[in-house]
Amino acid sequence: MDIVRVEAYVDGSGAPLATITEPPFRLRLDPAELGEGIHVLTVVTEYRDGSSDQHRYVFDVTRKNHTFAGHISQAPLRAPIEVDLVDAVEIENPAPPSVFLYAVLPLILFLGVVAVSWWISLRAESRVADQPTKIESLARSVARVAPTAGAAADGAALYSKNCAGCHGAEGQGMGAVFPALAGNEALADAGYVVDIILEGKPGSSMPAFGDRLSDEEVAALAGYIRNSWGNGFGPVTAADVAARR
Amino acid sequence: MNAFALRQPKELFESQKLALWYFAVAVLLFGVQIIFGLLMAYQYIDPEFLYGKLSFMTNRTLHVNAMIVWLLVGLMGGVYWFLPLETGREVVGIKLAKFIWWVIVAGVGVVVLVYAFVQVGPGNAYTLWFINEGREYVEAPRWADFAIVAWVAIFLFNVIATTLAARRITGLLGVLIFDLVALGALYTAGMHYTVNVTMDQYLWWWVVHLWVEATWEVLVGVVMGWSLMYLLGTPRKLIETWLFLEVALVFGTGILGLGHHYFWIGTPEYWIGLGGFFSALEPLPLVAMVVHAVYDSGAHRLHTVNRPALFWAIAQAFGNFIGAGVWGFMQTLPQINMYSHGTQLAAAHGHFSFFGAYVGTVLTLVYIAVQNARKRVVVPLDSRLWPWAYGFLIFSIIGVVASFTISGFAQTMIERAELGSTWNAYITSYTHPWYTNTHWWRFWMGMLFLGAYVALVWDLLTIGRKPAAAVEAAHD
Ligand code: HEM
Ligand code: HEM
Ligand SMILES: [Fe+2]
Numbered sequence: 001m002d003i004v005r006v007e008a009y010v011d012g013s014g015a016p017l018a019t020i021t022e023p024p025f026r027l028r029l030d031p032a033e034l035g036e037g038i039h040v041l042t043v044v045t046e047y048r049d050g051s052s053d054q055h056r057y058v059f060d061v062t063r064k065n066h067t068f069a070g071h072i073s074q075a076p077l078r079a080p081i082e083v084d085l086v087d088a089v090e091i092e093n094p095a096p097p098s099v100f101l102y103a104v105l106p107l108i109l110f111l112g113v114v115a116v117s118w119w120i121s122l123r124a125e126s127r128v129a130d131q132p133t134k135i136e137s138l139a140r141s142v143a144r145v146a147p148t149a150g151a152a153a154d155g156a157a158l159y160s161k162n163c164a165g166c167h168g169a170e171g172q173g174m175g176a177v178f179p180a181l182a183g184n185e186a187l188a189d190a191g192y193v194v195d196i197i198l199e200g201k202p203g204s205s206m207p208a209f210g211d212r213l214s215d216e217e218v219a220a221l222a223g224y225i226r227n228s229w230g231n232g233f234g235p236v237t238a239a240d241v242a243a244r245r
Numbered sequence: 246m247n248a249f250a251l252r253q254p255k256e257l258f259e260s261q262k263l264a265l266w267y268f269a270v271a272v273l274l275f276g277v278q279i280i281f282g283l284l285m286a287y288q289y290i291d292p293e294f295l296y297g298k299l300s301f302m303t304n305r306t307l308h309v310n311a312m313i314v315w316l317l318v319g320l321m322g323g324v325y326w327f328l329p330l331e332t333g334r335e336v337v338g339i340k341l342a343k344f345i346w347w348v349i350v351a352g353v354g355v356v357v358l359v360y361a362f363v364q365v366g367p368g369n370a371y372t373l374w375f376i377n378e379g380r381e382y383v384e385a386p387r388w389a390d391f392a393i394v395a396w397v398a399i400f401l402f403n404v405i406a407t408t409l410a411a412r413r414i415t416g417l418l419g420v421l422i423f424d425l426v427a428l429g430a431l432y433t434a435g436m437h438y439t440v441n442v443t444m445d446q447y448l449w450w451w452v453v454h455l456w457v458e459a460t461w462e463v464l465v466g467v468v469m470g471w472s473l474m475y476l477l478g479t480p481r482k483l484i485e486t487w488l489f490l491e492v493a494l495v496f497g498t499g500i501l502g503l504g505h506h507y508f509w510i511g512t513p514e515y516w517i518g519l520g521g522f523f524s525a526l527e528p529l530p531l532v533a534m535v536v537h538a539v540y541d542s543g544a545h546r547l548h549t550v551n552r553p554a555l556f557w558a559i560a561q562a563f564g565n566f567i568g569a570g571v572w573g574f575m576q577t578l579p580q581i582n583m584y585s586h587g588t589q590l591a592a593a594h595g596h597f598s599f600f601g602a603y604v605g606t607v608l609t610l611v612y613i614a615v616q617n618a619r620k621r622v623v624v625p626l627d628s629r630l631w632p633w634a635y636g637f638l639i640f641s642i643i644g645v646v647a648s649f650t651i652s653g654f655a656q657t658m659i660e661r662a663e664l665g666s667t668w669n670a671y672i673t674s675y676t677h678p679w680y681t682n683t684h685w686w687r688f689w690m691g692m693l694f695l696g697a698y699v700a701l702v703w704d705l706l707t708i709g710r711k712p713a714a715a716v717e718a719a720h721d
Contacts, residue, residue, distance in 0.1 A: 070478030073548035089481050097414035103405050106426040113430035117448055121437035124444030165667030174672055205668070 002048035009042040010034070016044075031061045153217040155224025162209065163221070171229040177205075182229035190236050193222045194244050215241040250621040257617065258329035260336035260403075263343055265618055267322025268611045270350065272702060274315035275604075279698055281308035283691045289684040306360070310384050312599060314353060319607030320461065321400060323468040324421065326614055328404060331418060331471065332411035338403050345399045352392050356385055373438055382453050383435050390436045397429035416485035420492055421467045428460040443511035450506045457598070458527060458569070459499040465565075465606045466491045466534070469558060472609050473538070476555045477545040487537045494530035502527045505577045509586060517579045524577045528570030538562035550624050553631040553708070554612035557605050560639060564601020572597045572646070584661040590653030597646045604638075608701075615705050623709040630704040637697035644690030648683035655679035 006025045007016040018027050029041075039059055046052040066082035160169065166178045173180030187193055197218050200208030209218065215238040222241070226233035257265075281304045288294050288301045328336055336342065359376060366372030374387045385393070404425060408418050435452035439445045470484040504520020538559055542549075549555040572594035576585045585591075616626045656674045664670030674680055 068478075068480060070474075070480050073478060073545045087480050094414070096412035097408055099409060102408060102414060102419070102422055106401070106405065106422055109423070110426045110430045113427065114433050117434035117437065117451065120444070121439055121448060124437075124439040124441050124447075165669050168669065174669055177672065178668065 005046040007044040153220035155220035259339045260325045264322040264325035271315040271319035278311040286688040316603040323610035327471040337406035424463040446510045476549045491530045498526040521579045531566040531570040535562045551626040557609040561605030568597030568601030585657045588653040588656035589649045593649035600642045628708040634701035641690045641694040648687040652680045652683040
């Protein structure tokens with residue numbers, strides 16, 4: 001860059017502190033000539049093509065020629081400096097700590113927290129039921145199981161709601177974990193199917209539906225799985241279910 | 246860079262010698278934690294591995310509890326290290342402190358043996374008192390709970406009595422005292438047993454959440470404050486100003502942030518709003534801590550008396566913010582948590598946050614102690630090995646976290662959002678390649694972590710050990 005001239009001004013002064021035309025463009029700034037506090041150094045650079053720009057820098061002058069040891073790492077040392085070996089706040093001699101504030105109050109707080117948790121825990125003993133969080137408004141597809149007594153039981157709908165998650169929408173099952181119902185010979189025995197639906201299969205993840213579904217619904221379900229996806233084992237009636245409850 | 250081997254001006258304080266035991270046990274248990282993590286990581290790949298001999302859940306319990314114990318021991322060690330320096334005197338009640346320490350070490354041994362060999366009982370009062378209370382993260386029988394409360398009480402007595410005897414209170418000490426009170430009292434909240442599981446969890450989260458997201462975080466603020474004063478010479482005024490800001494923000498957001506664990510455990514619904522709002526603000530103090538550490542290190546142009554300690558302190562600031570703040574924020578809004586709850590995203594965040602916030606802190610403290618434990622103190626402390634241990638520990642934990650994040654994402658997306666939480670959905674997500682492939686990744690990153698741990702231990706044993714003459718010769 002073709003710099004022809006650099007002028008340096010300090011603070012509001014109209015006359016430059018220095019005008020330099022040759023590199024290195026260096027100025028000796030003596031804080032002794034400036035007042036304590038904030039100052040502005042303005043550097044105006046002029047280029048050969050006649051253009052120019054200026055930069056402003058803010059700096060601080062302090063008459064302090066000493067610093068805390070913890071600060072000497074902040075800049076390389078260039079001139080003799082006095083070092084405060086102890087941080088000023090460490091020398092202050094405040095009142096000794098109050099026994100009430102730092103020993104009694106902590107003990108009270110400790111016992112307070114312990115007491116509150118005890119109280120909650122004692123109260124909890126009398127609360128046997130949980131309060132379920134209603135998340136339907138947030139939920140997208142959580143199947144909810146509730147008895148729908150009275151309504152005509154629809155086997156297909158009941159199946160997709162209660163069973164398809166494990167046994168598959170087409171009764172195809174899932175690997176070695178959930179048996180396929182399609183083409184499953186065990187379904188030929190109507191009593192077995194009804195028992196399984198009512199009682200589940202303890203020790204496996206097959207749940208019991210006896211408490212949640214009515215006789216009509218169980219019958220509709222049993223009939224549905226026994227006669228879908230190529231199965232043809234015949235219908236099941238509500239009376240058959242009632243007999244096995 | 247020049248290095249100087251300086252003569253130790255005088256003996257360590259008794260409590261600093263005790264702190265060295267704390268640190269030794271902490272680093273040892275860190276190794277134990279890693280071994281059990283690796284066993285589990287391998288069992289994810291081959292579920293038959295050690296099946297019936299050392300089950301996944303046993304390994305998981307030992308992995309997680311070893312972690313809690315060593316991190317807590319490390320943080321307490323840091324207090325025993327700095328307390329005499331802060332008060333200018335030996336710790337009051339040091340004999341009692343030594344006594345309870347060895348009781349605790351023996352007690353932890355007994356708890357682990359009982360856990361490994363007996364583990365389950367008839368589920369009555371006897372089981373609760375002598376085998377296990379079955380509380381994740383703080384798994385101990387009730388007799389051990391009482392020993393732990395006694396331990397914290399003696400620790401608290403040490404701090405308060407030393408402060409009073411020194412007739413000098415500082416901001417750091419004041420915060421420490423009240424924080425330890427909360428820390429100890431909250432532990433007792435995890436000792437109740439109620440039939441109603443909602444109420445049981447309600448209190449248990451006081452320990453788990455209010456420990457790591459409130460009281461431990463503040464304890465870290467205190468020991469990191471002392472560490473920065475030691476490492477950089479940061480003046481007390483600056484440290485304490487930041488500390489007060491951080492404490493106000495941590496407690497202001499963290500206490501009600503507790504609600505983010507109450508979303509789906511059966512508490513009243515107002516917790517959804519409370520937990521969502523306050524926990525979303527929890528990253529704020531963590532940002533403040535990053536700014537603080539970076540500002541201090543920058544202002545001092547990284548001129549420090551102990552390079553590995555300073556680098557761990559910086560890693561801690563970022564790790565705390567990213568691991569706890571960002572990975573926590575990611576799943577803390579109820580609208581998101583409804584899909585992500587209980588997936589491996591939680592494990593991703595658990596690894597990142599515990600490593601970032603607490604492993605970083607304890608290793609800072611350990612390096613500071615190691616520097617001063619020798620006859621000749623090398624300043625600035627440096628070695629060729631530590632950057633490798635540092636770099637690979639950080640790199641491989643990020644690898645472990647990334648694998649949990651991806652598998653957790655697959656679960657959240659496939660099992661929850663797309664297929665609606667059915668069994669079918671569960672199996673589809675558990676057999677999806679994004680889930681299964683990460684198991685290998687996790688295992689090899691864990692092996693790398695183990696290697697880096699060995700390097701860390703080796704470095705701790707050797708750093709600053711060079712013959713003094715050689716070190717001094719280096720300076721001219
Ligand atoms: C150092 C601080 C932290 C640590 C050590 C930590 C650790 C953990 C751990 C281990 C869990 C799993 C708990 C379980 O077993 O279910 C967890 C869960 C959680 N954390 Fe943090 N955490 C920290 C900070 C945060 C912050 C700041 C936030 C929020 C901004 C957050 C948000 C969450 C959420 C939402 C969960 C529940 C995930 C689920 O749905 O299961 N955590 N945290
Ligand atoms: C060698 C490296 C490690 C490996 C391979 C590893 C592996 C594992 C595995 C497989 C789990 C069980 C996750 C599940 O239940 O599905 C786990 C849990 C956990 N690990 Fe690690 N781990 C390692 C290191 C660490 C470290 C260094 C920390 C923290 C300082 C840590 C903290 C945790 C926590 C908090 C949990 C419980 C997470 C939750 O349930 O939310 N682990 N780890
Ligand atoms: Fe939490």
